[in-house]
Amino acid sequence: xxxxxxxxTRTLLSIAIPVTLQNLLASSFxxxxxxxxxxxxxxxxxxxxMAGKWTWFLTIVFFGFxxxxxxxxxxxxxxxxxxxxxxxxxxxxSALFMLIALLFPETVVRLFSSDAETITLGASYLRIIxxxxxxxxxxxxxxxxxxxxxxxxxxxxxxxISVAVNIVLNALLIFGLCGFPALGVQxxxxxxxxxxxxxxxxxxxxGLAKKTLLRTGLSALRGxxxxxxxxxxxxxxxxxxxxxxxxxxNLMYSSVYGHMGTxxxxxxxxVRTIEELMSVAVMGLCSSCAVMIGGxxxxxxxxxxxxxxxxxxxxxxxISVVSGAAMLLLRQPLLSLFGISQAVREDALxxxxxxxxxxxxxxxxxxxxxxxxRAGGDTRYGLVIDCITLYLIGLPATAAAGLVFRLSxxxxxxxxxxxxxxxxxxxxxxHMRSGKWIRPVI
Numbered sequence: 001x002x003x004x005x006x007x008x009t010r011t012l013l014s015i016a017i018p019v020t021l022q023n024l025l026a027s028s029f030x031x032x033x034x035x036x037x038x039x040x041x042x043x044x045x046x047x048x049x050m051a052g053k054w055t056w057f058l059t060i061v062f063f064g065f066x067x068x069x070x071x072x073x074x075x076x077x078x079x080x081x082x083x084x085x086x087x088x089x090x091x092x093x094s095a096l097f098m099l100i101a102l103l104f105p106e107t108v109v110r111l112f113s114s115d116a117e118t119i120t121l122g123a124s125y126l127r128i129i130x131x132x133x134x135x136x137x138x139x140x141x142x143x144x145x146x147x148x149x150x151x152x153x154x155x156x157x158x159x160x161i162s163v164a165v166n167i168v169l170n171a172l173l174i175f176g177l178c179g180f181p182a183l184g185v186q187x188x189x190x191x192x193x194x195x196x197x198x199x200x201x202x203x204x205x206x207g208l209a210k211k212t213l214l215r216t217g218l219s220a221l222r223g224x225x226x227x228x229x230x231x232x233x234x235x236x237x238x239x240x241x242x243x244x245x246x247x248x249x250n251l252m253y254s255s256v257y258g259h260m261g262t263x264x265x266x267x268x269x270x271v272r273t274i275e276e277l278m279s280v281a282v283m284g285l286c287s288s289c290a291v292m293i294g295g296x297x298x299x300x301x302x303x304x305x306x307x308x309x310x311x312x313x314x315x316x317x318x319i320s321v322v323s324g325a326a327m328l329l330l331r332q333p334l335l336s337l338f339g340i341s342q343a344v345r346e347d348a349l350x351x352x353x354x355x356x357x358x359x360x361x362x363x364x365x366x367x368x369x370x371x372x373x374r375a376g377g378d379t380r381y382g383l384v385i386d387c388i389t390l391y392l393i394g395l396p397a398t399a400a401a402g403l404v405f406r407l408s409x410x411x412x413x414x415x416x417x418x419x420x421x422x423x424x425x426x427x428x429x430x431h432m433r434s435g436k437w438i439r440p441v442i
Contacts, residue, residue: 004307004311005296005304005307005308005311008292008308008311011288011291011292012285012288012292014152015152015284015287015288015291015292016281016284016285016287016288017284018152018153018156019152019156019283019284019288020281020283020284020285021156021284022143022152022155022156022159023279023280023284024277025159025160025162025163026159026163027273027276027277027279027280028163028277029159029162029163029166029192029195030052030273030276031273031274031276031277032163032166032167032170033048033052033166033170033188033192034048034049034269034270034273034338035337035338035339036170036174036175036188037174037185038270038338038339038340039175039339040174040184040339041339042262042263042266042340042341042344043115043117043118043121043262043266044121044184044185045266045269045270045340046118046258046262046263046265046266046269047109047113047118047119047121047122047125047185048121048122048125048188048269049265049268049269050109050111050112050113050118050122050254050258050265051105051108051109051122051123051125051126051129052125052129053112053251053254054097054100054108054126054130055129055130055133055136056247057097057247057248057251058093058094058097058133058136059136059140060243060244060246060247060250061093061097061240061243061244061247062090062093062094062136062137062140062141063140063243064239064240064241064242064243064244065090065093065141065236065239065240090137090138090140090141091134091137091138093137094133094136095133097130097133098130098131098133098134101126101127101129101130101133102130102131105122105123105124105126105127106119106120106123108122108123108126109122109126111251111255111258112254112255112257112258112259112265113258113259113262113265114259115262118262121185124185124186124189125185125186125188125189126189127189128186128189128190128193129189129192129193131193132192132193132196132197135196135197135199135200136196136200138200138203138204139155139158139196139199139200142155142200142203142204142207143158143203146203146207146212151210151212152287154202154203154206154207154210154212155203157202157206158199158200158202158203158206159199161198161199162195162196162198162199162202163195165194165198166191166192166194166195169187169190169191169194169195170187170188170191172187172191173186173188173190174187174188174191236379237379238379238382238383239374239379239382239383241383242369242379242383242386245383245386245387245390245391246386246390249390249391249394249395252395252399253394253398253416254268256398256399256402256403256412257402257409257412259402259403260403260409260412263341263343263344263347264347264402264409266340266341266344267340267344267345267347267348267351267409268409268413270335270338270340270344270348271348271351271352271355271413274327274331274334275355278323278326278327278355278359279366281319281323282316282320282363282366282367283366283370285312285315285316285319285367285371286366286367286370286371287371288312288371289308289309289312289367289372289375290371290372290374290375291375292308292375293305293308293309293371293372293375293376294375294376297375297376297438297440298440300440302438305376305438306435306438309368309371309372309376309432310432312367312371312372313364313367313368313432316363316364316366316367317360317363317364319363320359320360320362320363320364321360323359324356324357324359324360325356327352327355327359328353328356331349331352331353331356332349335348335349335352347408347409347410350408350409350410351409351413353410354410354413354414354417355413355417358414358417358418358421361417361418361421361422361424362417362421364424364425364428364429365421365424365425365428368428368429368431368432369382369386369428372432372437373428373431373432373437376437376438376439377437377438377439377440378436378437378438378439381431381436381437382428385423385424385427385428386424388423389419389420389423389424390420393419393420393423394416394419394420397415397416397419398412398415398416398419401415401416
């Protein structure tokens, strides 16, 4: 058997590197916000982290919709129709989330904290950032369509420009440099809003100018048939539910940490910012894996699809080991960048140590669900396993550890990760080896 599929390295690098760089820029966006807001203190940092969870929830819903749609695009089936449905679906989700955030911002933040000052700060941030949701929908939907068809540089350039805009505006509006008012948390929200608008304008401006799939837009809806909608729903709905249920569970995790105290939530906000930064290479591999496997299955070459899956899993394991070692070496210097209290720093340091050793167990399920199974047309298995591990094992164990037994933040975090990831790895590796994830949608 061939060691790697033909053109594997070339295709992987052409997709994974731009997507990794784009994800790195997106993570840098969050990192910069966290660093700058952290200067204001633990409470503003926790408040923005809590309010930002609502935006994060929306982006995961987008990702679920996009994951299902990308199966059709990657397997060269119904790309134009899928573009139309992507436009409608993501905008509908953004409108709903924006309406809730604008009408009930305090209620949203109260899900994560009972501290009145934290709720007020978080709500002031959420009211402004909610206006960016339609633009985030445009960027997410357009970026997915472009990446699934190999046009990865346009979303990358959009992210690069938006991060630059965000850095400049954060400095001006949070701290009041160059004569601008010092708006603190609200300044960060305004900077993020403007950056989201800029990103959407760049992605769609370039995408339309270069005659990409974005030109189809809503006009593609005229050619959609009932059979296509049924096929799309069968494949896409489990992926959307998978990401939505996973995101909802993570909101519940955040609520546990929020009710453990503002300091606990501040430490988790810092940790998750660094986690996101460390996961960008794996997300890039998920994208390259999905495009390659979808292409092989679309052409009927099942053996190459299986071989491609194995090689990507091996790469993820190698990257996770190296990244974990790097985390152990760099965790202290990284935390020194954040203007957080000593207690928060100590908790974050312990949690990052746990994450460094657990990284491989966390990343294997990611590549298998997002990169392998969905590209193969199997969007249901991940939904079932994720719901079982999250709602029947992980959440009850974490809530008991943090709120009933009052364990420390690091111990609660360890229980949260291990209670899910060990079972997931066993279930997903077994499923990959079975080959039952290969279900062509053509």
